[in-house]
Amino acid sequence: MGFKVNPNRQLCQSLLEVQQYLETWETQRRELPYMTDGVVVKLNSLSLQKQLGETRKFPRWAIALKYPAEELPTKIISVTFQVGRTGALTPVAELEPVQLAGTTVKRATLHNQDRLTELDLHIGDTVIVRKAGEIIPEVVRVLPDLRPTGAKLVTMSTHCPECGETVIKTPAEAVTRCINSSCPAIVRGSIIHWCQRPALDINGIGEKLVQQLVDAQLVRSVADLYDLNMDQLLELDRMGEKSAQKILAAIATSKQQPWHRVLYGLGIRHVGKANADLLAQNFPSCQSLAAASSAQIEGVYGIGAEIATSVYQWFQNPANISLCDRLQQAGLQLTSVPSTAPKSTHQAQPFAGKTFVLTGTLPTLSRDQAKSMIENAGGKVTNSVTKKVDYLLLGEKPGSKLKKAQDLAIANLSESDFLAMIKSANF
Ligand SMILES: [Zn+2]
Structure with a gap:
């Protein structure tokens, strides 16, 4: 159909041919102009693919065969x-x-x-x-x-190589940490994280520039980015007026990024993108999140105890509160702007606030299709059957989830019930 496909693909008629292909490419792959670590084998017939179906996470008709690492x-x-x-x-x-x-x-x-x-x-x-x-x-x-005689045993450093402070290792963690919040390495890392695409997406601030800004002590926290001016940037090595202007513009634009991105950008431990989204949906402002108890945070569906504790503790640190205040003053979005998107008014949300569990194979829908239909209709899909689940979407050959759902008296839906619900809501 005109798509670009890999010229080295091969249609094999037997498993023996697959094996031969693998063996050939174990050495031949070194000649390729790109790095490879294995071969993907897929069943070519769509009907056989359908027959095999998929496990909870993976299709049964495709597999990545990895070569042993050199x-x-x-x-x-x-x-x-x-x-x-x-x-x-x-x-x-x-x-x-x-x-x-x-x-x-x-x-x-x-x-x-x-x-x-x-x-x-x-x-x-x-x-x-x-x-x-x-x-x-x-x-x-x-x-x-x-081993040469008299060789010196390697031990963990007792001091941070960047700031010289004593490092700490708690028995609970495998990790040894510098806990000096003004350690240049931590400051650099937190600024780089802040500027990355899923966070504040500030174009033009890469590792080198961050190193320069921190070394010159122009930036000690992410809030300092918003105080930078033209003269300061021009003093940096190899910085022209044009690039400086671009950087300042990108920093200014980042003030429009929504609250969930700001929250992710803060780099609170265990708060990845998905958790930041969840928290921002449930705590529409930085103030409301800062005022929440650990239990209230854990009350958010999908947020576990470890994340809740980490968020709660982060907001107990006065330095972090003043960082948030400075960001607010700088004009960043620390509150969710009420959504004016047409999504909520034009699209039916029949499953708003409802949680689904899927089990078994549905007659026509794939798991992903069902999942995205539920999510588009405002619902959530989870993997574990708990009292918080509203519906069990039940297919052929259900797993242990069916029994659990029965014990908890959770309503079953067949695919046709489910499709009927979506259809009626769209009228
Ligand atoms: Zn340090």
């Missing part, structure tokens, strides 16, 4: 520590360069203290490195027999 030995020159946005320290092995899966690998992650202990890693050790998913190299194991 592993090679090299030596540990030293170990450095990186500090992330949350203050988490990651030990990184600096390696004797080695060619692995098409690139030169010089560094590999050692994850955390527990992993270091497990590896019993010493400087000068010969180690096996591998590219996990052929992207992030990691140290798989150590060859202790090749």
